[in-house]
Amino acid sequence: MKVLVTGIDGYSGWPLALHLLARGHAVVGIDNFVTRRRVREVGSWSATPIPSFARRQAVLRDLKGQTISFYRGDLGRYEFVRDVLAREHPDAIVHLAEQRSAPYSMIDVRHAVATQTENVRSTLHLLYAMRDHAPDAHLVKMGTMGEYGTPKVPIPEGFFEIDYRGGHDVLPFPRQAGSWYHWSKVFDSGDVMFASRIWDLRATDVMQGVIYGIRTPEIDDPRLLTRFDFDETWGTVLNRFLAQAILGLPLTVYGRGGQTRGFLALEDSVQSLTLAVEHPAEKGEYRVFNQFDAAYSVQSLAETTVRIAAEFGLAPTIAHPPNPRIEAEEHGYEPIHEHLPRLGYRRTRELDEVLREIFRDLRRYRRRLEAKRHVVAPTVDWRRGDNRGEIGARAPASSPPPGPPSS
Ligand SMILES: NC(=O)c1ccc[n+]([C@@H]2O[C@H](COP(=O)([O-])OP(=O)(O)OC[C@H]3O[C@@H](n4cnc5c(N)ncnc54)[C@H](O)[C@@H]3O)[C@@H](O)[C@H]2O)c1
Known part of the structure; x- marks a missing residue:
């Protein structure tokens, strides 16, 4: 199959592309590198040094003899999206290219509006371009x-x-x-469902849990690593706990810590998306997959991180700062996930072993974590209308970055 991956330079897009190539699919990618820019905007960077996309392509060619056709561009420009689809005629489109941070969307009105307009606009552009240039493709x-x-x-x-x-x-x-970010995804879901119905498109809407991990079997060389964000804006909860454990900072469990969410390992997310691609929806079908392995409370994740950290000679403590988000802190949580197992999905990675793997990787990049230790603590507060001052205030005036210049 020919698979177009939008957001191919991102945390999950890059490992997915490697996996699809390993399975013999042709891969076309789109990215405008906005995540790299926005992580810099909040004063952070990926703990893993990420080469430029051109360098990634060269390494892939040298190491595995594989190529990716890449289009640098913004899904916010309809002509660009239309031209890529008209030229490539993909069989499947995996659409990952959106602003994906809830705290980023809550910074202020500008970030809220950017998140919702960009995300909804990109999805609409893809839907219109599919209608006219790739009506049989599976989104x-x-x-x-x-x-x-x-x-x-x-x-x-x-x-x-x-x-x-x-x-x-x-x-x-x-x-x-x-969050405004999560609402943008709700609006997307409505649009994809509606377009599938009126234009007979094929679509799978993936309700994905929080992903954790840095490695997949195809990431067998440090130059192929994917990004690992750990700052309060871009790092998901486990990433922040792991960084805090290594930096000797308390693990910040927001509020009481009973907040429970679905999680899955990066390798299993890649497996799930590949299964969806290889088992397309029917014409006119809009289906929804809940994609996660297990639900964990934030407190239990902190306790697991402390337990695994001890194996590495670390002894982090757990702190409970006031919750900057507005959310239930104790609640039941019973999501169903049956569609993917029916297609053959099997969990391959357990939380403990992936945490050990991340600790091993992150210890090598400790200096990159140290250089940004001030960006992990929460400052974006859901109750405030403008958080820009808080984000800007915490970054030191000038801190020369150690290591290679990468995002
Ligand atoms: N990481 C998670 O835990 C998680 C959990 C649930 C859902 N998701 C969703 O999965 C998708 C991918 O997440 P990720 O963690 O890989 O994010 P990411 O930010 O690392 O990757 C997204 C990529 O898309 C690119 N991009 C964004 N907007 C673009 C645009 N308008 N035009 C072209 N390129 C653009 C970015 O530069 C980036 O490389 C997102 O839609 C996110 O909402 C992620």
Whole structure:
């Protein structure tokens, strides 16, 4: 198959591309490198040094003899999206290229508007370009489990049956997102569902849990590593805990720590997306996959991190600063995930072993963590309308970066 990966330079896009190539697919990529720029904007960088995309392509060619056709450009420009689809006619499009940070979207009005307009616009551009230039392609759209919020009933895969006042129907399950970013994904879901119906497109909307890990089997050389963000804006909770453990900082469990979410290892996320690509939806079908392995509370993740850290001679403590987010801190959580196992999905990685692997990798890049130790603590507060001062205030005036210049 020919697979177009939007966001191919990102945390999950790069390992996915490597895996698709290893399975014999042709890979075309799009990226505008905005994540690299925005991580710099908040004064941080990837703990793993990431070569430029041109360098990544060269390394891939030298090491494995594989090539990726790459288009540098912004999905926000319709002509660009249209031209790539018209030229490439992909069989599948994995759409990962969106602003993906909830705290970033909560910084202020400018960041909220940028997140929602960019994300919704990019998806609409892809849908229109598919309609006119790749109507048989299968769109695998990356959403998030965060679309659902934390309802007090089991969370189905997109749709549920309802009896109400004598009527019966199968309806989209209500969404209760917890940030402007998560709401942008809800709007995307509505648009993808609607476009599939009116234009007979094929689409899989992936409600993905939080991903953890740096490695996949194809990442067998340090030059092929994917990015690892650990700052409060771009680092997900486990990444921040791991960085804090290595830096000798307390692990910051926001509030009581009962917040529970679905998680899965990077390798299993790549496996799931590949299964979706290789088992396309039917024409006109819009299907939803919940994509996670297990649900963990933030407190239990902190305790697991402390336990594994001890194996590496580290003794982090756990702190409970006030929660900067507005969310339930104790709640039930019962999401269902049956579609992917039906396609053959099997969990391959356990949390403990992946945490050990990350500790081993991160110790090698300790100096890059040290250089940015001031960016891990939370400053973006959901209650404040403008957090720019807090983000800017914490960065030291000038700190010469050690190591190679990479994002
Ligand atoms: N990482 C997670 O834990 C997680 C969990 C759930 C959902 N997701 C979703 O998965 C997707 C990929 O996440 P990720 O962690 O790889 O993010 P990422 O930011 O590392 O990767 C996204 C890539 O897309 C590119 N991009 C963004 N906007 C673009 C645009 N308008 N035009 C061209 N390129 C653009 C960025 O430069 C970046 O390389 C996102 O949609 C995110 O919302 C991620």
